[in-house]
Amino acid sequence: MxxxxxxxxxxxxxxxxxxxxxxxxxxxxxxxxxxxxxxxxxxxxxxxxxxxxxxxxxxxxxxxxxxxxxxxxxxxxxxxxxxxxxxxxxxxxxxxxxxxxxxxxxxxxxxxxxxxxxxxxxxxxxxxxxxxxxxxxxxxxxxxxxxxxxxxxxxxxxxxxxxxxxxxxxxxxxxxxxxxxxxxxxxxxxxxxxxxxxxxNFSDYSILLLDSNVKHSLFTSAYNTRREECEEGLSIIKKKYPEISSFRDCNITHLQNVKDKMTENIFKRSHYVIQEIARVGKACYALDKGNIPLLGELLFETHKGLSQEYEVSCDEIDFLVDAVKKEKSVIGARMMGGGFGGCSINLVEKGAEDDLIEKIAKQYHSEFGIELKSYKVKISxxxxxxxx
The missing domain is CATH 3.30.230.10 (Ribosomal Protein S5; domain 2)
Known part of the structure; x- marks a missing residue:
């Protein structure tokens, strides 16, 4: 191609x-x-x-x-x-x-x-x-x-x-x-x-991207707002813990101890960030050990955080992740990218991709009236x- x-x-x-x-x-x-x-x-x-x-x-x-x-x-x-x-x-x-x-x-x-x-x-x-x-x-x-x-x-x-x-x-x-x-x-x-x-090395699994074919106009303003919310959350943590310079130095205990100083949204954004930083280390461990099912679980956890805590997903992407979660051939999926549309990334059993695409595309079109796009990608x- x-x-x-x-x-x-x-x-x-x-x-x-x-x-x-x-x-x-x-x-x-x-x-x-x-x-x-x-x-x-x-x-x-x-x-x-x-x-x-x-x-x-x-x-x-x-x-x-x-x-x-x-x-x-x-x-x-x-x-x-x-x-x-x-x-x-x-x-x-x-x-x-x-x-x-x-x-x-x-x-x-x-x-x-x-x-x-x-x-x-x-x-x-x-x-x-x-x-x-x-x-x-x-x-x-x-x-x-x-x-x-x-x-x-x-x-x-x-x-x-x-x-x-x-x-x-x-x-x-x-x-x-x-x-x-x-x-x-x-x-x-x-x-x-x-x-x-x-x-x-994803072993018996391949990477499949399911494109929601939507891009909501919220993206630019929300992206910059999330940055500001994270900066505010970190500044609140720093006031109590001056030795902390970034979220990577934080754990959940630090966050819980300043929860009463934060709005609900600032707390949720900060909680997601601390958890997601930790998940990257776990994902590297999973890849190094060839434990691809563990990697898949981490993807599902990330999507839940992006959708419910960071609030950068959308109905269409949530639907795609929820739909594949019911399929035995899929061990992990999440929203990928800035949010409010775009693709989900899916770890799918090799050989099962085409059947999955056909099935999810029908469900997606039935729900939203939108044609689903899909991309099989290789790391290059x-x-x-x-x-x-």
Whole structure:
């Protein structure tokens, strides 16, 4: 499937610019096994790059103007790199403008270029298409102009670009898009950016994503609100326990001892975060020991916390998780991504995926009148240059 995408992107570039591109860059989406809404709380997360990608084609054009074409949208924009970078009504362009802004702020010198890109990452499904867009774009500029930006810094600049757009995201999405390895999950320490790889051997189970095909408009405002609620919860804990610097230093006893100082919502958000940080460690243990049923139980626990305590799920995703919970072929499932739509991630017995998809799709359509999408994904490598 990616071969078709790569060939199509290359052919499009050649038709539009008259020659073959200098560089082809592949930048993946990501899944997160566990550790949701934890990256901005200085916790640990367990993401992996997947075999859904954005393919970029680049060339220098020896001017000061860059032309970038989004093949899937049939849209483009041109930008003079000497001009001030500002927001545009074409939302997708702002992620790329944010990258250019980061490069300018850090003093990198480069000239104009031509770029086209095409994707098979489902947009709005919680697979971080925006991080793949930022990091692949930056990776490509880094390659064609030999800017010598380190991979970790590409991830950090991608994150800053997203902040510039207005989503105050943590580091997980960009980091996993850049640093992913085939058949490995990455345990990332979101406070220090130290990381380690764990084998992603799911044994007799495969990863299946069920896409609710909805994206509620609550996402951006609620995401930023949850960050503020967590900051408030942590500040209350710190007043009683000055030695605590983040939720990862907390346990449930700390939280219970300041419960009377918190609103119900602040308590629930804080409780979820402390529990979820602990679950990441348990998930690594489960993978290292090959105990995939334990991993599945942890996924179900996380979903309950996201739905009832962190309150970032929605009726459609709750339905999908509850439905698969009744199936013997499924040992774990949860909402994945920022919330209010997108995908659930499911651990399903190998060979049972198609029957499960058919059954759940019927139930889902009957309940909501929405077509269910599904994606079988494999854990893949991070952002890289494609070479024939």
């Amino acid at each position: 990616n071969t078709i995408l790569i060939n199509g992107t290359t052919d499009f570039f050649q038709r539009n610019f008259g020659n073959a591109p200098e560089k082809i860059i592949l930048s993946p989406g990501r899944i997160n096994i566990i550790g949701e809404h934890i990256d901005y709380n200085d916790g640990f997360v367990l993401p992996a790059a997947i075999d859904k990608i954005i393919c970029f084609a680049f060339e220098k054009n020896n001017t000061k103007t860059s032309k970038i074409i989004a093949i899937d949208l049939d849209e483009y924009f041109e930008i003079n790199l000497d001009d001030e970078i500002t927001f545009d009504e074409k939302v997708w362009t702002n992620y790329l403008r944010g990258v250019l802004q980061q490069l300018k702020l850090k003093g990198f010198q480069f000239d104009g270029f031509n770029c086209v890109f095409r994707s098979n990452i489902p947009v709005g499904s919680g697979l971080s298409s925006s991080a793949a867009l930022e990091c692949g774009f930056l990776f490509g500029i880094n390659e064609i102009f030999n800017l010598n930006i380190k991979p970790v810094d590409i991830a950090l600049m991608g994150q800053k670009a997203e902040h510039w757009v207005g989503i105050n995201c943590g580091i997980m999405d960009q980091f996993s898009s850049v640093m992913g390895k085939e058949n490995k999950v990455i345990k990332i320490d979101c406070r220090t950016l130290e990381f380690e790889y764990h084998e992603a 490598k991070g952002t890289t240059e494609f070479k024939n």
